[in-house]
Amino acid sequence: MSLWQALAYFFREALVSLGRSWKVSSVAILTIAVSLFVGGVLLLLSTNLATVVGQWRSQAKVLVYLTPEVSQDFLDGLRKQIEAEPWVTECQYVAPEDARERFRQSFPSLSGMVEDWQEEPLPASFEISLDPTELTATALEEWLSRLREEPQVEMVDDDRDWLSQLSAIVALIKGIGITLGAVLLGAAIFTIASVIRLTAYLYQDEITIMRVVGATEFFIRGPFYVEGFLQGLIGGSLALAGLHLGHAVLLARTEASIWGGVLLESFLSPQHQLALIVVGGLSGLGGAILSLRRETLVPAAEGT
Amino acid sequence: MIQFFNVGKRYPGGQHALRELSFEIPRGQFVFLTGPSGAGKTTLLKLIFREEVPSEGQIVVNGRNVSSVPPGKIPFLRRTIGVVFQNFRLIPRKTVFENVSFLPRILGADTATQKRLAHEALDRVGLGHRLGAFPLELSGGEQQRVAIARALINEPEILIADEPTGNLDPELSKEILRIFEEIHHRGTTLLIATHDRETIQRIGGRVLTLEAGTLSGDQLLPSPRDLRSEADTDLITSTESDLATEGEPL
Ligand SMILES: Nc1ncnc2c1ncn2[C@@H]1O[C@H](COP(=O)(O)OP(=O)(O)OP(=O)(O)O)[C@@H](O)[C@H]1O
Ligand SMILES: [Mg+2]
Numbered sequence: 126m127s128l129w130q131a132l133a134y135f136f137r138e139a140l141v142s143l144g145r146s147w148k149v150s151s152v153a154i155l156t157i158a159v160s161l162f163v164g165g166v167l168l169l170l171s172t173n174l175a176t177v178v179g180q181w182r183s184q185a186k187v188l189v190y191l192t193p194e195v196s197q198d199f200l201d202g203l204r205k206q207i208e209a210e211p212w213v214t215e216c217q218y219v220a221p222e223d224a225r226e227r228f229r230q231s232f233p234s235l236s237g238m239v240e241d242w243q244e245e246p247l248p249a250s251f252e253i254s255l256d257p258t259e260l261t262a263t264a265l266e267e268w269l270s271r272l273r274e275e276p277q278v279e280m281v282d283d284d285r286d287w288l289s290q291l292s293a294i295v296a297l298i299k300g301i302g303i304t305l306g307a308v309l310l311g312a313a314i315f316t317i318a319s320v321i322r323l324t325a326y327l328y329q330d331e332i333t334i335m336r337v338v339g340a341t342e343f344f345i346r347g348p349f350y351v352e353g354f355l356q357g358l359i360g361g362s363l364a365l366a367g368l369h370l371g372h373a374v375l376l377a378r379t380e381a382s383i384w385g386g387v388l389l390e391s392f393l394s395p396q397h398q399l400a401l402i403v404v405g406g407l408s409g410l411g412g413a414i415l416s417l418r419r420e421t422l423v424p425a426a427e428g429t
Numbered sequence: 430m431i432q433f434f435n436v437g438k439r440y441p442g443g444q445h446a447l448r449e450l451s452f453e454i455p456r457g458q459f460v461f462l463t464g465p466s467g468a469g470k471t472t473l474l475k476l477i478f479r480e481e482v483p484s485e486g487q488i489v490v491n492g493r494n495v496s497s498v499p500p501g502k503i504p505f506l507r508r509t510i511g512v513v514f515q516n517f518r519l520i521p522r523k524t525v526f527e528n529v530s531f532l533p534r535i536l537g538a539d540t541a542t543q544k545r546l547a548h549e550a551l552d553r554v555g556l557g558h559r560l561g562a563f564p565l566e567l568s569g570g571e572q573q574r575v576a577i578a579r580a581l582i583n584e585p586e587i588l589i590a591d592e593p594t595g596n597l598d599p600e601l602s603k604e605i606l607r608i609f610e611e612i613h614h615r616g617t618t619l620l621i622a623t624h625d626r627e628t629i630q631r632i633g634g635r636v637l638t639l640e641a642g643t644l645s646g647d648q649l650l651p652s653p654r655d656l657r658s659e660a661d662t663d664l665i666t667s668t669e670s671d672l673a674t675e676g677e678p679l
Contacts, residue, residue, distance in 0.1 A: 126537030134534065145522055334518045335531070337480055338579070339507035344535045 131347065138348035139355055149327070150356055153320040153412070157360025157405050158367070160313035165368045165393065165401055167302035172397070173390050175295050187269070188282040189251040193244075195277045200249075203275065207253060210268065215254040221245035248279055314408045314415065322416035350413045357409020361402035368393065368401075430456045431477060431587065431618070436486035438472055438642075446472045447642045450486070454620065454635075456586075459613045461629045462622040464639035470622040471515055473639065474589050477620070478510045479503055491586060508532065511580030513590035515622075517572045519564040519579075525551070526560040529579045550578035553608055555601075569596040577605060587618045594625060606632055 126134070143150050189207075191200070200218070207216045219227075224247035228235075255265075265283075272281045335345050369392070376389045393401070431454040438447040447469045454460050462470050475481040476488055479495050488495040491509060498506050519528050527534075529550055530543040538546070551557045554574035564572055573596045580588060588609070594602035606628060613619050623629065629636055630650070638646030 126535070130537055142522065328522070330518075331520045331522065334520055336504070337478065337507065337512065337514075337518070338532060339504045340531070340535050341501075341504045 131344070132351075134344075135347035135351040136355075139351035142348060142352055143355060149320065149323070150352070153316070153353075153356045153409070154360045154363065156316040156320070157313050157357050157408060158363035160309040160408075161361050161364035161401055161405050162367050163309055164302075164306035165364055166371075167306055168397060168401075169368065169372065169393055170388050171295065171299045171302045172393070173388050174298060177390065178295050185255070185283075187253040187255065187272075189253065189272055190248045190279040190282070191250060192277045192279045193248060195249060199277045203278075204251065207251060207272075212256050212264075213253055214256050215252075217252045219250045219252055221247050221249050224248070224250065310404065310408055314411045316412075318412040318415035320412070320416075346417055349417055350410060353409040353411075353413025353416075354406050355409070357406040357412075358402060359405075360409065361405020364405065365398055365401050430454065430489075430491055431620070432489040434487045434489075436476065436483045436488055438469070438476060438481065439484045445484075445642050447476075447483075447639075450642075450644055452637065452644060452647065454618060456618055457613070457616050459610075459619045459632070459634040460621070461632075461634060461636045462620060462639065463624065463626075463629065463636060464645075466624075468639040469642045470639055471591055474512075474591055474620065474622060477587075477589060478507050478512055508536075508583060509586045511583060511585035511588045513573075513576050513580045513588075513593045515591035515595070517564070517576040519572055519575055521564055523563075524560065525556070525562050525564070525567070525575050528564065528575060529582055531579070532583050546582050547578075550582040551575070553581065554578050555604065570598070570601060573597060574601075574605070577608070581608075581612065584615075585617065587620070588612060590619070590621045592623055593621060594623065594628060602628065603631075 189203075204216055204218065207213055222245060225245065228247060269281050269283055272278060332345055372389060372392055379389065433450045433452050436447060436450040437445060439445050450473070462473065464470055472481060476483055477490055477495070479498065482496055490506065493506060495506065520531075523531070526544075526547050530538075530547040533543050533546050547560065548557055551560065551574075554577050556571060556574050556578065559567065559571065559575075564575065567575065573593065577590070577593060580590070590609070593609075594605055597605060602625075609619055609621065610632065633650040633652035636646065636648050636650055637644060638648075
């Protein structure tokens, strides 16, 4: 028999067996589905959070406030120096009058305050946009302190500070997610292994009979492995379907709230979806392999 | 060809089930194995297809030393031996058809061939109409016949049967034995364990008698069919009285 014929045989046997003992199978399938569902939820939340924080980071600006008596020469020199840095994507000069205009638009109720002043109350500044991929945290720190030492710079403001704290939190959530996911998956494999071991005990007689009438181990085990794999695939697909459904329902309900929008913004990427199903299949296969290890299957008389 | 050389078998923690067994069954012989319950008949049969391994001695089947067949080759040894088990050993989750055609299926026969072989084998035991049933939906006698069909399907060189007529009525028993005689005529070696004296006398052939694990008798009974053809020599009565006075338990 060719390998393809053998595989076809395994799949047929496994499908028939799944159909005939669906009660036992559904325990394994649900175990995988629940573990992968929880893992999927964590993956979904942390991916979305990471995306959002990434967006915020890329929109974050560095503001360089200049002293009132700043000279045009200095302005030109500083702008050149800033624009020479590879991570700077844009450097915009905001004159004091522009700043006042902006202030008035942002805070209409306070506009009277600035109106009364004779001198320009707000300092001139550079607004610098950055490409975060070009910049490490230490390089940024170094660059900012260099800017602060410039003689006619009053103050350098960086709203990336709290964002880097936020991204540390995202990394933490991701870490917890991965750990929890791994633990859950381990538990799932273990449960599947127990379920299949139970099945193997249940079918111990069956296996012995196949052996006694002349079946090789390959043909005895093949259908069990494929059955485990299929259980895993089904479990993974159920988890994915559950995630889809849960995501759609929650999104509809929490559209208004910021956090709902942030955390549920996008669904898992196609690669992640595929990975979820593949991981399901592999853990089902792993469970089958674990439960049909040689020592659990071979009767004493064969060991000699 | 089956050869036993000083074979002993001791189950873990138990007494000897078999001891000091030596005999030889040439290719194509029809042999009955008889003896009281617990004498070791099933154990002897299991040694031949290596479901059990001997504690002492050597067993050679078709020129292969059974104890030293490497584990990976055991299935190939077993495929040359058809076995009808005392407790049938059908796979409960598989239909009659799947049970009977199991070996052709894993040997790569296409579905049409599997069906044809299964039909042939089941028709021979009168069960051609129960292909889709599960073993537990069958009576004991029907399960026994399915087991016989499974053993026959691969046209094995050696057929071993452990009480193959134990659950059958006299009519069916006769039918099954007729099938055994038929495959014997095709050159298959048969070894049949049975308590059934009547069957043995009706068929004749070689009779091995086990008692408490040792061989206590090895006779060659003439087949009644041969006798009938020589009826005028009055052999039947003399043979039967010979048997009666021989005193060997059958
Ligand atoms: N798996 C086993 N473990 C321990 N002892 C066993 C085992 N199988 C059989 N025996 C013992 O070996 C002896 C022979 O048993 P066996 O089954 O070969 O007898 P038998 O001649 O087939 O009997 P019956 O006619 O009742 O089928 C018995 O004493 C039995 O108790
Ligand atoms: Mg027995």
